[in-house]
Structures are given as structure tokens and as C-alpha cells.
Amino acid sequence: MTKFIHQRFFKQFVQFTLTFVWVALFSSCIDNHYDIDKIDSTIGIGGDDFSLLGDNSTNEIPLEDIFDIENSRFVHVAEDGKYTLTGTNSAPFIMSTSIDPITISSSISREKEIVINLKDFSEKENNARPRKVRKEVTIERTIASLEYETDNVPEMINELSYLDTEATMHMRIEFNENVVQVLKKLAEVKITMPTFIDVGSVVFEGQPFSVDANNCITLTDIVPPAKGYAELDITLKGMDVKKKDANNYIIFEKGKRLYAKGEVVISGTVKLEDVNVFYLKEPYIFSALCKANLSDTKITGCIGKFDINYDRDMLGKLIINRYPYFLDDPDVRLNLYDPHVNLNFTNDLPIDGLVTGKLVATDRFGNHFASMDVPPFKMKGQGSGVISLRRIPAESNEDTVVVAIPTISDIIHILPCKVEMWDVKISNASTGWTKLKFGHEYSSTSHYELNNYLALAEGAQLVHNDTLKQMHDWVKDLRFKEIHENGKSRIDGYVQMDADVENKVPAYITVKANGLDLNGDSISTERLKFTVDKVVPPSLDGVTPTECHLTMVGMATDNDVFKILDQIKFHMIGSACDENGQNPVVGIPINAYKQTVRLKNIKIKKHGKIIGDYN
Numbered sequence: 001m002t003k004f005i006h007q008r009f010f011k012q013f014v015q016f017t018l019t020f021v022w023v024a025l026f027s028s029c030i031d032n033h034y035d036i037d038k039i040d041s042t043i044g045i046g047g048d049d050f051s052l053l054g055d056n057s058t059n060e061i062p063l064e065d066i067f068d069i070e071n072s073r074f075v076h077v078a079e080d081g082k083y084t085l086t087g088t089n090s091a092p093f094i095m096s097t098s099i100d101p102i103t104i105s106s107s108i109s110r111e112k113e114i115v116i117n118l119k120d121f122s123e124k125e126n127n128a129r130p131r132k133v134r135k136e137v138t139i140e141r142t143i144a145s146l147e148y149e150t151d152n153v154p155e156m157i158n159e160l161s162y163l164d165t166e167a168t169m170h171m172r173i174e175f176n177e178n179v180v181q182v183l184k185k186l187a188e189v190k191i192t193m194p195t196f197i198d199v200g201s202v203v204f205e206g207q208p209f210s211v212d213a214n215n216c217i218t219l220t221d222i223v224p225p226a227k228g229y230a231e232l233d234i235t236l237k238g239m240d241v242k243k244k245d246a247n248n249y250i251i252f253e254k255g256k257r258l259y260a261k262g263e264v265v266i267s268g269t270v271k272l273e274d275v276n277v278f279y280l281k282e283p284y285i286f287s288a289l290c291k292a293n294l295s296d297t298k299i300t301g302c303i304g305k306f307d308i309n310y311d312r313d314m315l316g317k318l319i320i321n322r323y324p325y326f327l328d329d330p331d332v333r334l335n336l337y338d339p340h341v342n343l344n345f346t347n348d349l350p351i352d353g354l355v356t357g358k359l360v361a362t363d364r365f366g367n368h369f370a371s372m373d374v375p376p377f378k379m380k381g382q383g384s385g386v387i388s389l390r391r392i393p394a395e396s397n398e399d400t401v402v403v404a405i406p407t408i409s410d411i412i413h414i415l416p417c418k419v420e421m422w423d424v425k426i427s428n429a430s431t432g433w434t435k436l437k438f439g440h441e442y443s444s445t446s447h448y449e450l451n452n453y454l455a456l457a458e459g460a461q462l463v464h465n466d467t468l469k470q471m472h473d474w475v476k477d478l479r480f481k482e483i484h485e486n487g488k489s490r491i492d493g494y495v496q497m498d499a500d501v502e503n504k505v506p507a508y509i510t511v512k513a514n515g516l517d518l519n520g521d522s523i524s525t526e527r528l529k530f531t532v533d534k535v536v537p538p539s540l541d542g543v544t545p546t547e548c549h550l551t552m553v554g555m556a557t558d559n560d561v562f563k564i565l566d567q568i569k570f571h572m573i574g575s576a577c578d579e580n581g582q583n584p585v586v587g588i589p590i591n592a593y594k595q596t597v598r599l600k601n602i603k604i605k606k607h608g609k610i611i612g613d614y615n
Contacts, residue, residue: 056603059295060596066326066464067592073322075454082595085339087419087450093316095426096443097308097349099154099436104258104298105169107128107147112290114141114173114266118182118283121275134404135273136187143171143589146194146290147268151257156308160252161433162198163239164301166269167294169264171232174289175224182279182286187271191232193217194262195248200237207229236297256523266290301437306351315341315357318413318419318448326464327415335460336409337390337587340452341419343387349442350382350435351428357421359389370410374421377403379444381428391457409457419448453589456507456576462590463571470520472566481609493608494555501536502545502598505573506588509536509597511552516567527561530554530568535579542588542595 050470067083069075076084120134171191175183193199193215202217204208211217222230239260241250248262318341327334347353354376361370377387378401386400393404411419436442456462480493503509513530515523533551540546556562577584 041105043366057600058598058602060502060504061596062591062593062596066597067324067462067590068236068326069324071322072324072388074320075324075327077592078453080587081591083454083592085336085450085452086452087318087320087448089317089319089448091316092445092447093311094443094445095310095315096441097310098441100155101439102150102152102258104148104150104297104299105310106294107149107298110293111292112141112143114139114143114288114290115282116179116286116288117439118270118275118280119509120287121272121277122280122284134272136268136269138267140265140267142263143191143290144169144294146197146260146262146264146294148260148297149257151259153253153255155255156306157302157304158254158307159305160241160258160298160302162241162303162435163299164437165236165238165297166300167297168237169234169236169295170293171234172229172291173232174229174291176287178279179229179286179288180226180228180362181226181287182276182277183270184274185275186224187220187269189219189222189266189268191217191219192265192267192295193234194264195245196239196241196250196260196262197236198238198240199555200235201233203233205232208412223272237315237464264292275557297517299438301435301440302431303433303435306428306430306434306436308349308351308428310353310424310428312424312426313422315360315421315424316446316448318450320416320450323415326462329463329465330397330461331461331571332415333459334409334412334415335576336412336452337455337457337460338392338452339409339412340453341389341408341411341422342449343389343446344384344449345379345387345446346384346446347379347381347444349428349444351430353379353426353428353444354385355426356425357424358409359405359408359419360422361414361416361419363414364417369414369416372405372407372410374405375403377401419450435501455587455589456574457586458576458584459581460576460586461573462507464574466570466572467516468568468570470566471568472564475562475565482559489558491556491559491608493606494553496554496605496607497552497602498605499550500547500600502547502596502600503536503595504539504542504545505574505592505595506540506542506585507538507576508578508585509538510542510573510575510579511536512573513554514569514571514601515561515565516569517564518566520567523561523565528554528556528557528565536597538585540594541586542591545598558603 041148063083064077064081069077069083074085074087076086078084116137116139117357118137193211195215197215199211199215199217204219206218209217217234220475224230239250241252244250249260251257251259292555326332341359355374355378356376357374359370359372359374360368362368374389379387380401381384385398388394388400388402389404389405389408391404391406391408396402396404480491482489511532514525515528515530517523531553533553534548536550537546537548576586
């Protein structure tokens, strides 16, 4: 038996139509200005027409009620409400390089005899005739010849200016017995080191001495020790390639050899008053034996110009996971207005690096879906900073180097699982003089970070899906009046919603809907069809609302479809461009708090009679 729908079913019908309207415009509960319980169930329910009473509107619905980020690690809401995309690598990526120390075996003459003739200090010649006595006698001798050579020269050194060294020279001067007896003291003794040698410290018989600007060590008033010898220790802290003369020089051949040659010269003055003339006897010849021992020389660093090249398969990765549901849809096109992929680095190598490589994006299934060359950029030496890979060019500053890549948004066009930089080449070419330590491991540490506001570019679209579920129990008996014509039947009725839409979202909003059966499969639009007459226009600045009138219609072609209808799935797309791909609204950050959608003057109308069979 057929009868007019009763109060409970009527309430469910109204709730169904309201929910349809509401979900279609991004939420799940409506701020009604009416009370369903006060609607008279007898007015036109079984008639040809039914209109919702009153003038009904919603509150402003913020995007935070629509785009639920849940526990997403990829999307956050900043304090000012802007949706922020974040991602980082799980661990810093470390690169290192070093130059091995160079040890050079020294070649040096081991012993050198210094002869002192004091004959001119005697007052008489052999025939006892008087003679003119000299007041002083000077000597000068080369006591050691230094020679270095190695072919272990790092290829990365282009030019060489200075070498840091670790080496010691030990000298022992042995006096013969006559010298000790006759000589009270030596007024002055000078030891001149090779021009290129940089002397660190000098210790003579336990006492420190200094080196003058001419690389000369001056010892004064030296008393020959009773033990018959004196010792001198010199540390060599470096070699200056630029300092040279005819007898002292360094030859550097890039990648081939390093050769150094120099002379150690001793000179001195013996004054008459410092000699015990009484003990002078023929042949008046005195000598001292100088023994020099130079340790192997370890080169621990240098000042030069370098070309240090790295070839690396990869320079770290950016991990992106836990997407919010509104980005995890096949229709999402995440074309961002100006994404920033920031490479944060610290680099203790004191040379700027020129870096090239390729960004590669990989989806969750391991497929590489985007690849792009990264223009060469500079990584600052001995410091830290940020390399910011962006779509929109911007000025670099002291801490941030901006690298513009017009296609960079492609790496998240499809949501990636990771973004990596492959085929990395780094050339640390110094144009000025740079100091490097040998044996020291220089390292560069980097990690990626995606951190910028969600703002759409041309072609971008976000998606919101919602579902009105478990409808079967209260629509399975729903019937519209059928009209039979020419042996065919059709439903004489449909549900229509009209509303004025106020939109502050900087996106064109398209609403689609379709029914699902008890198995969750789509119901053919030939049986159940939902249509929306237009696309909601965007706010042009994300603040000023636009308004339009919207009409939505739900229409079934047969009553049996209600027996299988269980869900209505709503698919809302927010696009940067209109339906023709024109008139883009781009570059405006999407805001969870300030950007809203509002429905005003909602009117729901049923056309045709609704009947129900409850026997």
C-alpha cells in the first residue's frame, strides 16, 4: 500500500538534501536557521512540489574544516594560518676529502771542517822579525747543502706558494784541543739558513735565539765549552717558494715533482782581544768540525691554488611522507607557485665549490617520474649557508644562494616519496691563495629541507573528497511518481538546491558527485546523476570574496536505483585556472583560518511527488 511519507522519513529526506548541499561545498554540518521538527510534514510532501521554508545560510566555513591535515608530516598550518609544506632528509649527508701528508727524505752533507788561521795574530814571523798584528780575523764557510726532491705531488695543487713543514736540524760543532786553549771566546758567529727556509725555533747550548729578516741566526760571545763541542737545534716550520736566489730555490711542477736546494752558511769573527796570544804556536791553524743532521721533512700543509674535484653519485635526499588526504588523489596536480628546496650546508674546506647535479623525484612505488638539471651554484668555503632551489628568481645574499629552476615544481607534481640530487660534480677551484692542511679530513655536511607556503601556480589543483555514507536504510523505499508513456516509464521528479556562494578561497571550485552501490561501486550516471550548473569563481586575493548563484540537481531515471544506493561520493576540485585553463589566480598562500566558503539563501526544492511503501 502506498501512503504519504511520514514525519521520520521526511526528516531523513530533508537531512539527506541538506547534507548533499553541505558536503558538496566542503564540510559536513550546516549552521541551520531553522528547526526540522517544526516543519509541518503534511505540506506538499506528496504533492508535485516542496520548498524548504525560510531564508537559510551557513556560517563562513574555514579551510581548516575542509582540508584536515590530520597527522601529516608533509603539511602543517603555521601560526598565521598558512598551509606550509615541509620535508627533510632523515640524516645529514657528509662528503669528505683530504690531501695525504708528504714525507721527503733529506739529503745533506754530514760533516764540514772549518779552518781558522790565527797566524796574523802573532807579533813575530818565523825569523823573529817584528810584524804588524791584525786586530781580527773573519771566516765564512758553507757547512751544509740541503736538497729535497719528491714526485709525490698532489694533482689538485695548481700553484704553490708556501709549504708547512715539520723538520729539525741538529748541528754539533767539535773544537780541537788548541782552539779550546787559545780561544777565550768567539765575538760573533752567524748561521745563515737557505732563503726559502722558514725557521721556527733555535736553541744553542740550551739557550733560545732568534732569526733576523735575512734568515740569519747570530750568536755572540761564544765561549768554547770545556767539553770540546757545542750543539745547536733548529726547527724548520716552512718553505717559502717565492723566496729564492742563485743558491737557494724551490722548483714546483704541477702533478710531477717538488725540488728544493739550499745552503747553510756559517760565518764568524775572531778578535785579537779574545785570543790567548801567549799560547799561539806554529802552525797557528785551528779547526772545528761541524756535523749537521737534518731529519726527514714532513710536509703538513701548503698555501696554493687548488682544483679539487668531487664526483658523487648522490648529494643527500629529501624524504616526504604522511601526505594529508586532500593531496593524495589522482586528480591532484601540485604545481606550486614558488617551491623552495633548501640545501643547508656546512663546509670546512676553505675553498668555494662549484656544484652541478640533477634533481630526481621518486614516487612511493620506486618510479622516477621527474628529473631536471640543476644550474651550477656556488657552495661557500669554510662556512655555512643555504642553497635555495626555487622556481622564482630572487636576489642571493651572504647566507643564501638562490638558484632558479623554472621546472622545479615538477618534482612534486606527483607526490614524491623522496627527492635526491644525483650525478653530483663539485669543483673547488681557488683563484686566490688558500691554505690547506695535509692529512686533515675536510668535510661538507648537507641536509635538504622543503619549507614554504602552499600557493598554487598555473595548472595546479587540490582535491577534497567526502562521502555521505550508510544511506541505504533510509532511501531504499524512496519512490518518485512514475509516468508511463509509449510503453516506457520515467520518474517525474528531482531534487534541486539553489544557493548564493561566497568564496574567499583563491581557487576555482568545481563540484562533482556520483552514487555508490552496496558494494562500493559507482552507479551509472544513466541511472543516477548529479549536476552542478557552474564553477565557483575564486577570490582574487584570498581576502575579498566573490559571489555567484549555484544550482545543484540530483536526478534518478528509475526508482529501483534507490534500492542499491548506499553512498554519495562528492569530489571537489580547487583549481588555479578556470575550466578552459585560462585566467589563472596564482601565488596567493592558501590559509586555513582566513579563507572561507559560505552558502547564503539556501533553497531546496523537490519537484514531483515522493511516495513510500511501508507494508
